[in-house]
Amino acid sequence: MTELTKTLELKLVDPNAHKRRKLRETREAYQHALQDAFNQNCTTQTEANDVVVNYDLSGYAKNALKKYVPQLTTTYNAGELQDDHPVRFTNEGIRFDHKPENAIEWYVKIPHHEDYHLWMPAQPNPEQRDWLEAVNAGDAKMGESQLFERDGTWYLHVTATRDVGERSEMSAEKLTPIGVDIGEASLVTVCHRDDHGSPTAPELWADEGKTVRRLRKTYFTATRRLQTRGSERIAESFGDDLWNQIDDMFHRVTREVVVYAESVENPVLVLEDLTYIRESMDYGEYMNRRLHGWGFAKLHAQIRYKAVEKGIPVETANPRHTSKECHVCGEVGYRPRQATFTCTNDACWMGEYQADVNGAINITDRYLSGESHSREHENDDDSAEDGGRLTAPQDSHADAKTQQETRGTYAS
Structure with missing residues (x-):
């Protein structure tokens, strides 16, 4: 068996105003905690913990910070921080929910701070569907994840590792x-x-x-x-x-x-x-x-x-x-x-x-006959793929209005 690791790419789908605000709050708190621990030249997890413990972040983000800052100061010898680091979470922080009956099948739980998390509809990289299925089924191990915003769109990258059989090359x-x-x-x-x-x-x-x-x-x-x-x-x-x-x-x-x-x-x-x-x-x-x-x-x-x-x-x-x-x-x-x-x-x-x-x-x-590769199909294809938006997991502590907005229909 061979162990493979891959970064799974997901795009968060049209967060409403409430969710966008919470994502920004998480990012800002993380950036402040990271900068503070870096400025204090924390070289151990204990030193970093003493700095980040009072910030309004989930334990998953704090634990990721405690590992990351000593790497920056001792391994990479970073002289200064970039302007915008992605928010990191340990492997226990992110959770997936698969709703195959929905137009958007995948939902991801993102920690905001202690005892509060956001459920977000997400579109995975279609070429990585099998890996996401393996993670969701417990057949692949989830590693650290990173949350970031690019051109107004939020993304989540999750590392995953699994064992695969040795495949011999054959014509x-x-x-x-x-x-x-x-x-x-x-x-x-x-x-x-x-x-x-x-x-x-x-x-x-x-x-x-x-x-x-x-x-x-x-x-x-x-x-x-x-x-x-x-x-x-x-x-x-x-x-x-x-x-x-x-x-x-x-x-x-x-x-x-x-x-x-x-x-x-x-x-x-x-x-x-x-x-x-x-x-x-x-x-x-x-x-x-x-x-x-x-x-x-x-x-x-x-x-x-x-x-x-x-x-x-x-x-x-x-x-x-x-x-x-x-x-x-x-x-x-x-x-x-x-x-x-x-x-x-x-x-x-x-x-x-x-x-x-x-x-x-x-x-x-x-x-x-050699027709074994992806292509665009004519309109009379006679196969079908799942859709039908029906249900979605809800945020913790979200009010009724926000929950109703979460149930809105999304195009896949």
Whole structure:
């Protein structure tokens, strides 16, 4: 195993006036404490603690300062401080909350001072999704974090470390691509071709798909009734419980997907490239609500980081028509039922086929044909990514007006 460390980049999304004021207060208090400890030439954590202890900062910021100032004075021999240092927090200070049912899925808890913190919606670097998922699941260790403002926008950088399997370099021709299809009938479907090019060993998580659909239907029905009766707190608690059940199922299924991959010689998992898909979706209000909450991106991220831990490469393929084309002749067919694909080419021997397995094979073939890199897609892509803004964690000590502002809708 190899230990890797990466800095995760998150942009805080449109903080309201209250939150901006609190962020500025945190930064100003930190800058004053840093300058004070530096001017007093603190060379040990004890000396720095005696200076910063009286500043209105969280213990996470004070502890980070106590480590940082002696480094400046002894290791770097800094003659003077820069004008604007980022606010540092120790690894215990920052917390994440993942809401896959929301348009903006990620929220981060930022300490303001003792017993007071701010929950902020955040947009991560999309290329680091799998790392953020690993941190949130406890499969990667969080290190120190830094909060700073640039051109009026607030950012948070978090260091993360995790073990990954040794990955041997191998040409694409020697790899065995495994198509991964995510959908409604079957939550996840995997399949690959054997040495003769025939689809083999498909595995479907159809029961899990039914369970997730049932839980989502229960969630929307029950919370609508509770909200109508004015029971917002009960509705939020009820929703959290259901989404935790779905999240547990996601983790189990994605672990099993990676186990499937380990059973194949020289595997490479091929996922649909979800770039720009949210912008191209318009299936009507009812279907959008269903598809947005599926958690496509969350399933993708979990498969990615679990595969990386096992040294299994992951690629993406153009998702256009993967569920509509016949994997035998390429004809665009139709689905008379959610789980059935029908080829309309009379000359094709296939006729009907399991729709999700057909999609997984098409994804495999996209990799084999070289279509395994990110690209902009046409407006008729037939995959979906999660969205649907529903709930958000709330600040401690925030008043009712501020909490209501926090619930406002954000565009992803």
